[in-house]
Amino acid sequence: MTAQDDLDARIPTNMRTLLLLEALGHSDRAMTPTEMNAFVGLPKQTVHRLCATLEAEGFLVRDGDGKGFRAARRTRLMASGLLHAGWANIARHHILAEVAGAVGETVNYVVPEEAGMRYLDRVDTRWSFRIQLPVGTNVPFHCTASGKVFMASLAPKSRAAFVNTLELNQKTAKTHVSAEALMLELKRIAKQGYAEDDEEFLDDMVAVAVPVRDHFGRYVASLAVHGPSQRMTMPNAREMVPTLQSAAEKLRETLFS
Numbered sequence: 001m002t003a004q005d006d007l008d009a010r011i012p013t014n015m016r017t018l019l020l021l022e023a024l025g026h027s028d029r030a031m032t033p034t035e036m037n038a039f040v041g042l043p044k045q046t047v048h049r050l051c052a053t054l055e056a057e058g059f060l061v062r063d064g065d066g067k068g069f070r071a072a073r074r075t076r077l078m079a080s081g082l083l084h085a086g087w088a089n090i091a092r093h094h095i096l097a098e099v100a101g102a103v104g105e106t107v108n109y110v111v112p113e114e115a116g117m118r119y120l121d122r123v124d125t126r127w128s129f130r131i132q133l134p135v136g137t138n139v140p141f142h143c144t145a146s147g148k149v150f151m152a153s154l155a156p157k158s159r160a161a162f163v164n165t166l167e168l169n170q171k172t173a174k175t176h177v178s179a180e181a182l183m184l185e186l187k188r189i190a191k192q193g194y195a196e197d198d199e200e201f202l203d204d205m206v207a208v209a210v211p212v213r214d215h216f217g218r219y220v221a222s223l224a225v226h227g228p229s230q231r232m233t234m235p236n237a238r239e240m241v242p243t244l245q246s247a248a249e250k251l252r253e254t255l256f257s
């Protein structure tokens with residue numbers, strides 16, 4: 001096997017056409033297969049075969065000289081559709097900004113992933129003294145308000161099965177390290193509709209979170225506020241819950257109507 005064949009094998013099949021379209025997207029003119037391949041590095045015959053397939057399926061069209069390709073109607077429609085879908089991200093961020101302005105602390109939109117709860121969007125507090133958990137950060141399920149809101153949204157049997165898969169690592173003196181204690185709290189969260197993190201994940205940080213649901217009532221994400229305990233006490237955090245719940249309803253209507 002040549003080095004070029006090895007490279008061809010290492011690029012997943014479903015990525016090859018995307019990489020070619022990405023290369024074309026970087027250009028303001030039609031590109032030949034060879035020019036596109038300068039960005040990708042696949043064997044020549046592979047690139048020509050992929051371009052022919054994309055042309056046959058209506059994603060590429062030949063330019064006037066017959067050598068270069070440009071985006072055809074299907075690709076343009078796909079691109080405009082993806083750009084249009086970006087309005088949802090903008091609308092979501094604006095709602096988070098409204099909440100941050102109302103409560104004066106950092107607001108987060110958090111979703112579950114295999115590695116934990118992932119910060120998908122956020123609006124930071126204007127205070128210079130803040131707790132930094134950047135977008136893209138993954139945090140544990142068992143000791144964060146956002147993670148506990150997610151687990152509480154599960155049906156009781158699924159909730160118990162999920163908790164049994166977790167390593168309940170102790171992050172602070174207040175972290176739940178007992179599955180039984182965590183299950184009791186999740187049952188309470190499911191009834192009251194919000195979760196608290198009273199310095200369970202990080203010392204000197206408190207947080208509250210509520211679920212964001214779709215029109216079928218299914219959990220989609222957690223909407224959370226966190227701040228340093230020196231400024232944001234747990235009683236203060238509980239007072240923010242109605243504002244979060246109102247924003248979660250606004251997100252439901254905006255994103256899933």
